[in-house]
Amino acid sequence: MLDNSQQTTLRPSASWSGQQSLRRLAPVIILVGLLALVPVLAEGLEQPFLIRVFTRVVVFAIAAVSLNIVLGVAGLVSLMHAALFGLGGYTVAILAEHGTTELLVLVPAAVLGSGLAAAVFGLIALRTTGAYFIMITLAFNQMFFYFFVALERYGGEEGLQVFAPLDLAGMALGGRTTIFYLCLAVLLAVLVAGTRLVDSRFGMVIRAAAGNDRRVSSVGIAPLSYRLAVFVIAGAVAGLAGALLVVSQTFISPAEMSWVRSGDLIVMVVLGGMATVWGPALGAVVFLLLELLLSALTIHWQLPFGIIIILLVLFLRDGLANLIGALRSGDGGRGHD
Amino acid sequence: MTESILQVVGLGKRFGGLQVTRDLSLDIRRHETHALIGPNGAGKTTFINQLHGGILPDAGTIRFDGVEITREPVHRRALLGVARSFQITSIVAGFTALQNVALAVQARQGHSFRFWKRADDDRRLQEPAMECLRLVNLGGRAQTMAAHLSHGDRRQLEIAIALAMEPKLLLLDEPMAGMGRDESQRLVQLLKSLKGRYTIVMVEHDMDAVFSLADRVSVLVRGSVIATGTPAEISADPAVQAAYLGHQH
Amino acid sequence: MTLNLIIEQVLNGCQLGVMLFMMSAGLTLVFGIMNLINLAHGSLYMIGAYVAASVLAATGSFLLAVLVAVPAAAAVGYAVDRILLRHFYRRSHLDQTLATFGLILAANELVRMIWGATPLAMPLPSLLAGSVSLLPDLQYPVFRLVVLAVGLVMAGVLYVLVTHTRGGMWVRAGASDRTMAAALGIDVSRVFSVVFVAGAALAGLAGVMAGPILAVQVGMGEPILILALVVVVVGGLGSIRGAFVAALLIGLGDTFGRVLLHPALGSMAIYVIMAALLALRPGGLFPSHA
């Protein structure tokens, strides 16, 4: 009998099979551990801008991991994740504009706001399936985008700067290194919680419904309420990531919530691999560094970038995480069917 | 043995210009095994779908175990005790056999809004699920990915999932379809072992299976029941033979 | 709101509507037959506009610009379909979304490399540049009337093609049951190729028509693509009739939303229309797959 736990990383829902907790968390610990070295390296190389770059990387990793709960685990291709992300950012920026500087207020407000928006629009979008769902979430994303473009009181198309210094539990938030570690701690928490979530009873239902909706309702579970719950949870975490973006770069503009950003997030997820919780975090790292590298080489970096995305879909559909897993188990690159 | 658990009265369903179910009435007795036979296109699968809730009828009523369920959605009927296997096997391909069954166990135990504890370590799920797998002789395949099971094993897995729902009524839509002779015989043995403990309504073309399992048989032709009776009565019924063999009258 | 203003806005709304119809006709048929989501449809619109602007600048002839730009968009569409998209007919919607997303990035950058980052102007020839007086106090630009007329003519031509020709019957048959159409001897993938190229030509034509009204710039395809997707969803995937009704509905909704409400809230109006409609009919107005 073959050991099937390693064999079946072919489909999104296929690979979450029984491994021990610690083993499942090992890649998470390695990834977060390596990221934790960034400030040390940046100081050592006297390249402090790297901390800022990697703070952005970590923030997008959180957003990508949350999107993957919807995309990879629940099988829902949502193109409105950037809107929920940006909404969290705007919640922080707008409240700060009105004098609220306490993160313990700002961040929960952002989480709540994005979660609520996900609930309302998810309820409508989840009535549809397949291509309709993709197109509707794309349209909803643009609705939020235009709303903030038009909101001239808060910067309109130009975006909104946060001038007030922010506090955490009454104390002034430290420099960029502190903010980096704060974001990294949140990423770690999201990765651990995400891993637990996909293995829980709730995760079982979500994964089963992604693979076979009819089977789930036939055993007595209404998939819709579970899908809505997962959409809200992921939306709330996207709001959290958006809040951290504003905390770290003290600025938000509608560009962060355009549908292209939603597309970027999906590319990060697929690039990293939908089959693991940590893959999309790796995808975010590679995506943003690649963007940085290409844009340093040529102003026309979007051309090679677009081609890379197409090649990715054609040839590396199971993502980097699976490639790493396959190489490690000596399995070779398995194609998908 | 004669108490009825399912009463179908005057069921009708139209798709466009096609009447697929017409004034269909049928009583199913508690703990009987009742086979539905009839030519293709007679509306057997449509009827199973109407019992299961995937298709809602235009007319008529369905009462199950004292409750009217005519317009209840699929998951609500499942919780009332209606379980089914599909004509084309329907399992979660990316789950192990055990996980497929555990899903049904957890549905039975109430809501699944539990976000932290690992389901695979949950003995309240795993033990009853394992029990059902053993019942269908799949105990040794518990950790095999459902996608890698043979066709026959998958059909048995589907029955294990149904049993895990602790059903009062098992709807089996062509359980023997696509099976080799050995596999069919194994499945017949399995169903024999369940017979009498559950109420079973099965659509089946394999006459060997029908005649060795069914207590009663109903014949569907063009959306209505034209005869109901014991297997012996049915095979002696000239109207039934005509429906199958096309004797002219 | 005066009567004249209402008439003017109705004309504007219909004009946007027919443009949207030209965009969404290809999208909806391509989806209906091949189950293919093509986000890069907006890039064909952009290419139509850029080619037309170049030809117009070089020759001064608007007619020539149309005659070159439309086949150019069709040719690009054909090449993209044959080289890339055919690999995605049987892939998941996620793969299709991602690949055409990558295609948009590449197309935008290519256009920027060829024509530069600054928007191009498309000056109209004097014949089309002026206004006419429709009512005593109502002046309306000639070119907008031309766009409206072209859009209506295209809708009419498409309607006749789809409902009254054998080719149109093959398209509809292929959209509802591919296998059966093939079993009757119809080469469904060839029918699809023709539909795809025709859709690309229409998108290119819409781009040419939009050029003089909106700016010809990189990324101009995306806003119209998203409106066209709303049209497709509201109309029902695969339904030409649905696309026409929905395009007018969205065109008028958008135009009146902007006039009656704050412009920003106005551009949200169509999404509210979409949400309300889908809450009632999740399959759109005219679902083609029953």
Added chain:
Amino acid sequence: MLLELSNVQAGYGAVRILHGLSLRLAKGEAVALVGRNGMGKTTTINTIMGICPPRGGTIAFDGARIDAMPVHRIARRGIGLVPEGRRIFPNLTVRENLLMAARPAPGRNAGSNWSYDRVLEVFPRLRERLGNPGNLLSGGEQQMLAIGRALVTNPSLLILDEATEGLAPLIREEIWANLAMLRSDGMSMIVVDKEIEAVCKVVDRQYIIEKGAVAWEGRGTALLEDEALRNRYLSVGEAAA
């Protein structure tokens, strides 16, 4: 031989349905495929049409291998399909369902001349429903339309899968009369049907399909006369085995 299947294997996904099925049909001949449901009759037809391409064995039609051809090319070589469940295009009118399929016969079969008008002469009921969309027809009307739609492709072989199933007795008789008329016209046919007596009157030979292979073949009235054979493979009742 017009059609020859040799040792054909086929199935869907992991399920194997045909296990080495062989059959042949001469030009101008008609055969019936009979057998209980689920034994592979429809899969045989789908395999001939290329809808379910064979995984082994060969299929030759009119002198050429067709087992690797796409569906539409097989159809264009001169096979007309009346599929199980009829599969009328619901979004096309009756008229359009016929017109979309109409084409002249391929070279070798140039004698055939089924036109839109001739189909309406044979099925006058359809003439009354020309403007109706396909999904609003009754079962009998849909069946006639499905046959007409296959005929206007001017095939040299007509395949009918369960053409009388689910229809009222009078309509069935009408369909059988139509098929007899086509036979007298010399049309080659494969007919899948449950009405053994009726089908035997129309065809020259019969094949019994059992578990994905041919279990018996014979001609004329042999099948009708052999009750044991019918009981074993066809009837409602316990098999002798």
